Amino acid sequence: MEAMIRVSDVSKSFVLHNQGGAVIPVMAGAELSVQPGECVALVGDSGAGKSTLMRMLYGNYLSNGGSICVGGLDVARAEPREILAMRREVLGYVSQFLRVVPRVPTLEVVAEPVLAAGGRREAGEARARDLLARLNVPERLWSLSPTTFSGGEQQRVNIARGFAHDFPAMLLDEPTASLDATNRAVVLELIEEAKARGAAIVGIFHDAEARAQVCDREIDVSRFTPERAA
Amino acid sequence: MTAMQHDPAYNFAYLDEQTKRMIRRALLKALAIPGYQVPFASREMPMPYGWGTGGVQVTAACLTPEDRLKVIDQGADDTTNAVSIRKFFERTAGVETTEHTVQASVIQTRHRIPEAPLTEGQILVYQVPIPEPLRFLEPRETETRKMHALEEYGLIYVKLYEDIAHNGAISTAYAYPVKVEGRYVMDPSPIPKFDNPKLESAAIQLFGAGREQRIYAIPPYTQVVSLDFEDHPFEPSKADHDCDLCGCGTSYLDEVITDDAGGRMFVCSDTDFCAARQAEGHRGRLSGEDAA
Amino acid sequence: MTPLLQVRDLTKRYGARLGCGDVSFDLYPGEVMGIVGESGSGKSTLLNCLAGHLAPDEGQVIFDTRAEGPVDTLRMSEPARRMLGRTDWAFVHQNARDGLRMGVSAGANVGERLMAVGARHYGDIREQAVDWLGRVEIAEDRVDDRPRAFSGGMQQRLQIARNLVTGPRLVFMDEPTGGLDVSVQARLLDLLRGLVREMGLSAIIVTHDLAVVRLLADRLMVMKSGAVVETGLTDQVLDDPQHGYTQLLVSSVLQV
Numbered sequence: 001m002e003a004m005i006r007v008s009d010v011s012k013s014f015v016l017h018n019q020g021g022a023v024i025p026v027m028a029g030a031e032l033s034v035q036p037g038e039c040v041a042l043v044g045d046s047g048a049g050k051s052t053l054m055r056m057l058y059g060n061y062l063s064n065g066g067s068i069c070v071g072g073l074d075v076a077r078a079e080p081r082e083i084l085a086m087r088r089e090v091l092g093y094v095s096q097f098l099r100v101v102p103r104v105p106t107l108e109v110v111a112e113p114v115l116a117a118g119g120r121r122e123a124g125e126a127r128a129r130d131l132l133a134r135l136n137v138p139e140r141l142w143s144l145s146p147t148t149f150s151g152g153e154q155q156r157v158n159i160a161r162g163f164a165h166d167f168p169a170m171l172l173d174e175p176t177a178s179l180d181a182t183n184r185a186v187v188l189e190l191i192e193e194a195k196a197r198g199a200a201i202v203g204i205f206h207d208a209e210a211r212a213q214v215c216d217r218e219i220d221v222s223r224f225t226p227e228r229a230a
Numbered sequence: 231m232t233a234m235q236h237d238p239a240y241n242f243a244y245l246d247e248q249t250k251r252m253i254r255r256a257l258l259k260a261l262a263i264p265g266y267q268v269p270f271a272s273r274e275m276p277m278p279y280g281w282g283t284g285g286v287q288v289t290a291a292c293l294t295p296e297d298r299l300k301v302i303d304q305g306a307d308d309t310t311n312a313v314s315i316r317k318f319f320e321r322t323a324g325v326e327t328t329e330h331t332v333q334a335s336v337i338q339t340r341h342r343i344p345e346a347p348l349t350e351g352q353i354l355v356y357q358v359p360i361p362e363p364l365r366f367l368e369p370r371e372t373e374t375r376k377m378h379a380l381e382e383y384g385l386i387y388v389k390l391y392e393d394i395a396h397n398g399a400i401s402t403a404y405a406y407p408v409k410v411e412g413r414y415v416m417d418p419s420p421i422p423k424f425d426n427p428k429l430e431s432a433a434i435q436l437f438g439a440g441r442e443q444r445i446y447a448i449p450p451y452t453q454v455v456s457l458d459f460e461d462h463p464f465e466p467s468k469a470d471h472d473c474d475l476c477g478c479g480t481s482y483l484d485e486v487i488t489d490d491a492g493g494r495m496f497v498c499s500d501t502d503f504c505a506a507r508q509a510e511g512h513r514g515r516l517s518g519e520d521a522a
Numbered sequence: 523m524t525p526l527l528q529v530r531d532l533t534k535r536y537g538a539r540l541g542c543g544d545v546s547f548d549l550y551p552g553e554v555m556g557i558v559g560e561s562g563s564g565k566s567t568l569l570n571c572l573a574g575h576l577a578p579d580e581g582q583v584i585f586d587t588r589a590e591g592p593v594d595t596l597r598m599s600e601p602a603r604r605m606l607g608r609t610d611w612a613f614v615h616q617n618a619r620d621g622l623r624m625g626v627s628a629g630a631n632v633g634e635r636l637m638a639v640g641a642r643h644y645g646d647i648r649e650q651a652v653d654w655l656g657r658v659e660i661a662e663d664r665v666d667d668r669p670r671a672f673s674g675g676m677q678q679r680l681q682i683a684r685n686l687v688t689g690p691r692l693v694f695m696d697e698p699t700g701g702l703d704v705s706v707q708a709r710l711l712d713l714l715r716g717l718v719r720e721m722g723l724s725a726i727i728v729t730h731d732l733a734v735v736r737l738l739a740d741r742l743m744v745m746k747s748g749a750v751v752e753t754g755l756t757d758q759v760l761d762d763p764q765h766g767y768t769q770l771l772v773s774s775v776l777q778v
Contacts (some may be wrong), residue, residue: 017766018773059755061762080741080755101715101737103549103706367623380601384638385606388623391637393631394644395666459644 003171004200005057007032010066011226012052026052030066036168039191039201041215044222050204051134052143053221054171057202058093059083059105070169072143088116092170096177098154100148106132106157107142107147113165124164131160134186152178163190164224170194172203176210188214236324243290243323249273253291253445257436260447263304265410266378272443276517282315282340283440286356289338292353292436293319298326305342305482305499312340329502341404343425345481345503350450356419358439361446363407363417379446381414386457394462402466409455410448418454424466424482429454437478471496476507524586526551526692526724534571540748541567545581547743547753551691554725556739556756558732558771564748565728566696572726573694574603574612585610587753595697608638612685613762616697618677621684622669628655628680629665629766635688658713661708672774675706679713683756686717693718693725699734711737736760 004180008160013025023197026069027049034040042050055061056068068075071090073082089091092113107128135156141149146157157176162170166174172191176184184207191214194201205211235240236510243250245429247272256270275283293299299319303312307329316327328334331344340356348354364374367385393401398466410416418429419437429435435521444497450455460465467514469483481503484494495516498504508517525548534541537574549555552571557565572583573737574595582594588610595603607613615621622631632651633641641647646714652662658679669677678698685693685775699707718725727738735742735756742759744752744767752765763769 014762014763016769018770055761060757062754062758062764080758081553083755084740101712103712367626381639382603382604384634384636387642388626388630388634391633391644391647392626395627395629395648460642461645473696 002034003035004036005032005189005202006054007057008067008170009068010053010056010063010068010224012049012063013055013226020080026113027221027224028226029221032219034169036200037199038217039194039195039203039215041211041218042202042204042221043211043218044220044225047107048085048220048222048225050221051094051173053224054173054202054204054218058087058091058171088113090116090168092162092165092167094159094172094175096155096173098148098158100160102147103145105143107136109157111148111159111162113161117165119211127164131147131163131190132157134190135160135183136186147192152180152183156183156227159187159190163194164177165200166194166197168205169200170202172205174204174206176205184210234320234324234326237321238501239449240322241295241489242295243319244276244285245290249287249387250291253287255332256445257288257291257447260436261434261443261449263414264448264452265408265414265416265446267444267446269443272440275440277314277318277498279441280492281311281435282338282357284438284442284445285338285340285355285440286315286318286438287387288436288438288445289315289336290323291324292336293325295323295451297326297335298328298333299323299332300328300337300397300502301373302337302344302500302502303340305344305484306501308501322390330506331416331500331502341422341432342482342499343421345498345500347428348431354431354433354435356421356435356437358417358419358437358442358444360405361417361437361439361442361444363405363415368408378414381413383409386415386508387459390457390459390462392476394459400458400462400464406464407457409457412455415457416446416448422482423456423464423469424463424468424516425468426454469496472514473498473504473507474514474516476504477516478504478507478512523550524592525549525584527726528555528582528584528592530582530584531573532568532571532578532583533574534567534578535578540564541576542571542745542748543576545743545750547750549692549726550726551579551724552722553741554723554727554739556735556742557726557728557745557747558730558735559740560730562747562770565745567748568745569694569696569726569728573611574607575613591736608635609688610691612688612690612693614678614681614685614695614698616668618674618681621681622677623677624669627666627668628659628660628672631684634686639688650687652686655680655721657717658683659709673706675710678702679696682710682714682717686721686723689721691724693723695725695727695729697729697731698727699729699731707734714738723757732760732772744771 007030010030012027013023015111016022044050056063073086110128111124114127137156146154161169187209253270256268260268275286301316302314303309307319312439319325320327331346336353362374364385367388368374390400404422405417405420406426408416430451432450434450437446469484472479475497481498483497486495486497488495527549530546532545533543559565561572571578583596584592585595586592623744629648629651633647636647652665655665669680697709700749739756743750746767752768760772763772
């Protein structure tokens with residue numbers, strides 16, 4: 001079967017032009033392949049490059065070498081509009097923090113990815129109601145902007161938004177962080193459902209139990225950390 | 231009547247021949263491009279701006295010794311401005327003058343078109359204060375010229391829109407904008423919109439703006455359309471009365487306050503027209519009192 | 523897919539000084555591009571050259587017209603270019619006073635573009651004006667008020683309504699949120715974002731405010747001293763800037 005996500009020989013370094021042109025290599029020779037229906041956990045110490053790799057997959061960071069293929073698109077070489085199309089249709093991303101436009105009601109925030117992918121408004125809103133209810137976000141909050149919500153509520157809105165559209169590939173950054181046991185279970189359920197429908201998932205889970213429950217493999221990214229000059 | 235001699239201290243009709251030629255060239259160009267504002271080198275005249283310096287120069291350029299001149303100010307032959315200009319040409323050109331529309335070959339006017347239909351061979355000269363119909367919406371002359379050149383006339387409708395929005399109807403009552411021969415939008419000078427239909431005429435109509443140094447024209451039998459909206463069509467309007475002197479129900483009326491107790495009367499703005507009707511025996515509501 | 527706008531080697535000099543040099547890019551339908559850079563970097567010069575307000579010295583600005591397909595707007599006849607400016611193109615000025623007629627009502631400001639393309643039915647024009655005022659959150663009872671009586675934010679929203687009423691396909695915006703209070707900015711950005719998406723507009727937004735582009739722009743062009751130093755996906759340029767100047771720009775933003 002064709003891999004949904006394939007990373008080959010990817011390297012990344014930061015050049016700090018305003019600090020004497022210092023070059024900081026952070027990754028070299030990175031390899032990763034994820035099949036549909038598979039969930040792969042990125043592990044490694046803090047600073048090993050888990051987030052960097054995730055960001056490169058999403059097109060948020062540029063890579064300096066190698067190729068990153070997501071659903072047939074070479075992210076490392078794609079035009080901005082191709083990456084945006086990939087983000088709308090192919091690759092979902094549940095980040096740790098909710099970043100929304102002020103004043104937009106929660107229901108719309110959650111339904112938006114469905115609309116962006118070309119879905120109908122009713123379908124998007126139905127899906128949003130369902131997810132918000134499952135994640136125990138009180139219905140009285142749905143018509144309000146999430147900007148004023150508590151951290152936990154914002155995180156659940158964020159997860160609902162991330163799972164609203166059935167992306168064929170997903171990136172999960174600490175999806176169970178700061179959740180109570182009930183909601184943590186709901187999130188794991190959502191991940192299992194996504195896998196079952198064939199989504200290829202890459203995640204960072206500090207929660208070892210959760211990781212053990214949903215992930216099929218682990219990739220230790222510290223293997224890709226280049227030797228640094230002391 | 232014997233032909234009068236003009237004051238030999240002046241060239242015929244005050245202006246020198248070269249200036250008259252320059253103005254005639256501008257007039258010919260204006261007639262060739264109906265409604266288009268032709269720049270001309272307006273001269274200092276022995277009267278203040280606003281008293282008809284543009285009209286006077288056009289009249290001077292058109293007059294021949296055989297012409298018979300009529301001058302009206304808001305329809306009247308006997309107001310200061312009309313009398314002064316008539317005397318000016320009597321002295322500097324020695325031409326005959328008249329108060330009768332039908333007898334005049336050249337009529338200089340401020341703010342009215344005579345009631346009696348004009349005929350071929352007559353010239354109507356308008357005094358124009360502001361020739362640019364787009365001026366109040368777009369103050370940049372460079373931009374308004376471009377708008378005319380490219381026929382971008384959306385802006386003129388903004389003014390009519392504002393009228394309706396604020397007053398429920400197009401309240402522009404004078405200097406009502408028109409489109410000439412389907413091309414140029416033109417300010418017909420501050421004539422009442424009642425007169426707009428008369429802009430389609432057998433006579434030559436010439437417009438002179440002295441301070442603004444512009445001349446424009448409507449040749450005989452040219453199409454002149456008053457601008458409007460489909461749902462707010464143009465309506466020439468007048469006071470809803472008959473003339474109190476001659477009883478005419480179709481002429482443009484002036485409202486005259488007759489005492490300090492609210493008394494008023496409506497009379498034809500065109501004094502020649504009204505007098506002619508009275509001479510024919512027509513009578514209005516107050517003619518009896520007047521006679522008494 | 524044909525790009526909506528293809529810009530090739532656009533150069534504008536002010537005497538010996540470079541306004542903007544050798545700028546090339548493609549803008550696709552529905553794309554929103556931000557141009558960022560400090561004052562004097564040439565971003566406004568570039569925008570004005572693109573919109574036909576300034577004549578560049580070299581280059582092409584090819585627009586995919588409805589009637590004839592891609593046409594170099596710099597070589598179009600002036601009437602055709604001005605017609606484009608009233609129909610398929612829109613320009614939102616930083617200062618609403620530059621983009622509005624301050625002496626006529628809000629309704630007339632919105633209606634002007636309709637009348638400019640031949641609308642001659644007062645009732646229809648007014649209906650559309652009221653509809654558009656509603657879309658930019660200006661109450662119907664303000665339709666006959668002049669923009670002078672409006673707040674800065676309202677004036678800016680009115681300017682946007684005036685520009686979008688003819689359903690343009692490309693909108694140029696010069697610092698659309700400049701000079702507005704932060705809360706007013708947020709509301710305006712939200713509105714713009716919604717309209718851009720709803721109408722499938724393409725837009726080019728010049729700003730020095732990185733928060734504005736993060737919210738509105740799909741991609742970025744970073745300018746310095748008249749030259750483009752970096753381009754890319756908005757979040758990529760802001761989160762992983764490659765050029766020294768962009769790094770400086772991003773690191774100079776105050777964190778709230």
